[in-house]
Amino acid sequence: MRDLSEAVGIRPGSLYSHISSKEHLLLGIVETGITSFIDAIRPVVDEDLPAEEKLREALRAHMRVLDGQVEQTRVTFHQWQYLGPVNRPKALAVREEWESLFTRIVADGIASGEFRPREHFRLTVLMIAGILGSATEWYRPSGRSSPEEIADAIHDQIVGGLTSG
Amino acid sequence: MRDLSEAVGIRPGSLYSHISSKEHLLLGIVETGITSFIDAIRPVVDEDLPAEEKLREALRAHMRVLDGQVEQTRVTFHQWQYLGPVNRPKALAVREEWESLFTRIVADGIASGEFRPREHFRLTVLMIAGILGSATEWYRPSGRSSPEEIADAIHDQIVGGLTSG
DNA sequence: CCTACCGATCGGTAGG
DNA sequence: CCTACCGATCGGTAGG
Numbered sequence: 001m002r003d004l005s006e007a008v009g010i011r012p013g014s015l016y017s018h019i020s021s022k023e024h025l026l027l028g029i030v031e032t033g034i035t036s037f038i039d040a041i042r043p044v045v046d047e048d049l050p051a052e053e054k055l056r057e058a059l060r061a062h063m064r065v066l067d068g069q070v071e072q073t074r075v076t077f078h079q080w081q082y083l084g085p086v087n088r089p090k091a092l093a094v095r096e097e098w099e100s101l102f103t104r105i106v107a108d109g110i111a112s113g114e115f116r117p118r119e120h121f122r123l124t125v126l127m128i129a130g131i132l133g134s135a136t137e138w139y140r141p142s143g144r145s146s147p148e149e150i151a152d153a154i155h156d157q158i159v160g161g162l163t164s165g
Numbered sequence: 166m167r168d169l170s171e172a173v174g175i176r177p178g179s180l181y182s183h184i185s186s187k188e189h190l191l192l193g194i195v196e197t198g199i200t201s202f203i204d205a206i207r208p209v210v211d212e213d214l215p216a217e218e219k220l221r222e223a224l225r226a227h228m229r230v231l232d233g234q235v236e237q238t239r240v241t242f243h244q245w246q247y248l249g250p251v252n253r254p255k256a257l258a259v260r261e262e263w264e265s266l267f268t269r270i271v272a273d274g275i276a277s278g279e280f281r282p283r284e285h286f287r288l289t290v291l292m293i294a295g296i297l298g299s300a301t302e303w304y305r306p307s308g309r310s311s312p313e314e315i316a317d318a319i320h321d322q323i324v325g326g327l328t329s330g
Numbered sequence: 331c332c333t334a335c336c337g338a339t340c341g342g343t344a345g346g
Numbered sequence: 347c348c349t350a351c352c353g354a355t356c357g358g359t360a361g362g
Contacts, residue, residue, distance in 0.1 A: 052327075052328075078243070106327070109327065114328075115327040115328060116328060118318075118321075119318065120310070120314075120315075120318040123315070123318045123319070123322070124322055124327070126300075127296045127299075127319065127322055129299065130296045130298065130299025130300065131295045131296060131299075133299055134291065134292075134294065134295025134296075134299065135291075135295065138291055145285070150285075153283075153284065153285040153288045154288070154292065156283075157283075157288070157292055157326070158322075158326060158327060159326050159328055160281075160328065160329070161322070161323060161324050161326025161328075161329060162217075162220075162271070162274065162280040162281065162289070162323060162324045162326075163217075163279075163280060163281060163324055163325065163326075163329065164281070164325070164326060164328065164329035
């Protein structure tokens with residue numbers, strides 16, 4: 001909180017006329033962080049597109065948002081676990097809403113026959129979420145690959161695998 | 166450190182006749198943690214097997230080690246970032262050694278023609294690492310799926326993708 | 331391994 | 347938004 005107050009140019013104690021507690025501030029960062037991903041991806045999910053295209057556009061939307069807020073996303077994806085028993089469930093609820101968007105894309109794709117049926121279908125979603133979560137760590141906005149290039153490489157890997165394409 | 170001392174049944178200050186500092190203790194946990202994965206996976210990489218089989222066995226080895234030490238692995242994969250500038254590079258070096266095992270499997274598979282060539286080949290390794298890192302969060306040893314089942318589902322997804330198999 | 335303690339830092343508040 | 351401060355907790359040490 002001292003670092004924070006210095007960054008915004010006020011005294012440590014004065015922060016508390018803007019926020020109610022350190023933890024509530026963290027919750028806010030996490031909630032608005034995930035919400036920005038949800039807002040970017042949901043329109044894609046609602047579109048009338050083949051599942052494969054939907055997944056590609058959803059991944060692109062994700063990477064574009066990440067590109068614009070890497071630091072907040074690092075907090076969003078990894079620091080919610082330090083919330084207390086009152087606020088952690090709130091953060092988890094929003095996170096599950098985000099995950100459910102990918103669940104819908106994959107489930108619809110299987111239902112329509114575009115994707116092959118999978119025994120551990122929930123695992124596929126966990127893997128996509130895991131890849132995007134880890135991308136938060138290694139993605140650099142200043143890197144040589146654009147958000148879209150990275151998104152398409154992820155898409156290609158998830159859809160085509162190592163053998164086909 | 167107070168929690169820790171209580172858990173082992175000695176006074177807080179007495180910990181320091183066993184360890185030199187809190188951070189050095191963390192480094193030890195991280196280093197031995199990753200090393201146990203490396204030790205389990207390296208023999209597989211050195212075997213004479215098709216790349217696809219190598220990847221399957223490496224993933225199984227990983228999930229078996231994870232199954233035996235979930236808590237230590239959570240520290241290993243996520244808490245090394247809290248090490249200072251002196252010790253973080255040491256932890257990163259071991260982590261990169263772990264990652265390099267998967268790099269070799271994928272690179273060999275591409276070289277032998279078993280896997281299709283990929284533009285962003287390093288990305289594939291980052292995705293595998295990301296999936297295994299996230300598995301640390303959702304894997305439950307008491308769950309209905311064995312380590313091998315999970316490993317094979319991950320293998321199936323990475324190799325076959327969503328469409329072929 | 332214990333007793334006793336240190337200085338630093340933490341989130342947060344009272345009163346203006 | 348500031349001054350001034352609180353009690354709690356932190357990693358760690360001296361001396362036995």
